[in-house]
Amino acid sequence: MTGWGAAATDAEYFLAHLRDHRPGEPLMVDVEGVDQSPVWTDAQTAEFIGIVKARLGTTPFLYTYSSLLTSRSWPQTRATGAKLWIADYGAPAGSPRIGTAYPDWAIHQFSDAGSVKGVAVDLNRARPDAFGSAVLPPPGPNPLPDPAPDIPLADGVTLQRIARLGGYTGPLDGAPGTATYKGLQTLATAGGYTGPIDGAPGTATYVALQRLAQTGGYAGPLDGVPGANTYKALNDLVT
Template sequence: MHRRNLIRGAVAAALAPAAVAASGAPAAAARRGAGELPGFDVSNYQRGIDHALAAAQGQRFAVAKAGGCQLAEGPYVTSSYAGHVDGARAAGLRVGHYWMSGDFLAPVAAADYFADHLHDYRPGDVLALDVEVLDDSTRLWDDGDVAAWTHRVRARVGPFVPWFYISTAALRAAAWDRTIASGAHLWAAAWGRNDGTWPGPPDLGGRYPDWAVHQYTSVGSAGGVAPVDLNLARPWAFDVTEPTEPPPATGLPKTSTEQDGVPGPVMWRRAQNWLRIESGYTGPIDGVPGPNTYAALQRNMRNWGYTGPVDGAPGPNTWAAVQRLAAAHGYTGPIDGAMGPHSWRGFARFLNQDRWD
């Protein structure tokens, strides 16, 4: 979403067409499948929504933004979160909680923060991950990130109802095998003309078995508030799931340098493993860089403009090449050979790719 307000939930009761029309849900209800349920998602932008009125209008679920990690100042809890959960539950709506992904917490740490700050979570509630690039973040979480978050939430709360929110354009641009195996229901965002009516089923491009929830407009209204994101959910979207495969085997941990810009042993272990795979490094994966690590780094940096000797003694020319690599992964500062927090963050983002685990 272009606003900070995602993820949703629903009820397992079919609605009569008259109730659907009253809810602000799609006028072309005949095109929908039987039993699909209208609902909405909310954040601070919908702080004044009347959840009881929304329920009377035919809405059946509400998903409240719990917080996120897309802001440079760090993870946070959305100030309207508890009020939305309490209001939706009091109105008899099915309740969901969603987390905004971002650059400033790794997936497992983000899942822990989310689980630690859930408000009135009850078994059967939706727990959703919003995957998009907003605010201070620059990288879309990938298949491994989403799966890691989902597995970690399950480890914290037990079997649950997992939703994975993403635009259909971003969905079609990647593979999501590990996310599918994690049991996450797809919450697909596709607005079409974005005129408040349902544009028909979202185009998944064969990347996911099926959609469970469709966010079809960002200009709807509900509970006396507009604009509101409106959704359709299939009844099975609220089924608790288990993974079809065990969590991926744990390799090297991700480095927090991507978030804090401070290089450390975990970052260098990942660098050594990368250099082992690509550049002939044969030393230990111990996170303590020495001449052998730096020599392999210099060999690799020839791909990024380094023309100096492979002597294991890095200087400004070596680090300028590292900055060019970092620039391909979000670094936007000068190529001056002076590594700082922003340079290290871009380098660490490269190293945090699953292929270097």
């Protein structure tokens, strides 16, 4: 959901918090006003999509509703190659009323009054090529762990203070993003980290943080899942 922040800042936040995304899995960016939020322009939407596309090699869909779509033009968003997921309730399935605002559509959300096994759902019709070469993941739970759930503000500030030792120059706002993690990865190379300096943290990045935390007294496992003891030890290093 877009609107409140700058497109580039929101893109970096999105990329830093994206978990377990596998190549080919579709992404969507929802452009509409909620709770009186600003509504992104064509240029802002295209900027967000372009940053995500460049980083992941996947072009997010544009999701919006028909009256908003047709109230403006979208040349920059269309130029990114973004497919359209359009909400237009009341129109026959597969016949969204969008005129020439976006010459083609990939998915039409035509109703919010569906039901599956007693659960209320929206109803959509997708073109056969809507998802390109994407395939469904194998059955069962996703085997990939989420090594870094959202952390308390104070722990985020601790990470940013440590990241400054690796060249991070951003704010100490407790919301670590790509720049923070690049600083942490740069710093971690001195401790044996050999992964990419890409600002996209994974298990190797968090293991490196736990190794660093050992200097501050951390005695737990190097499992790549930092917890309260990891952050306490890291905080002891910078206070």
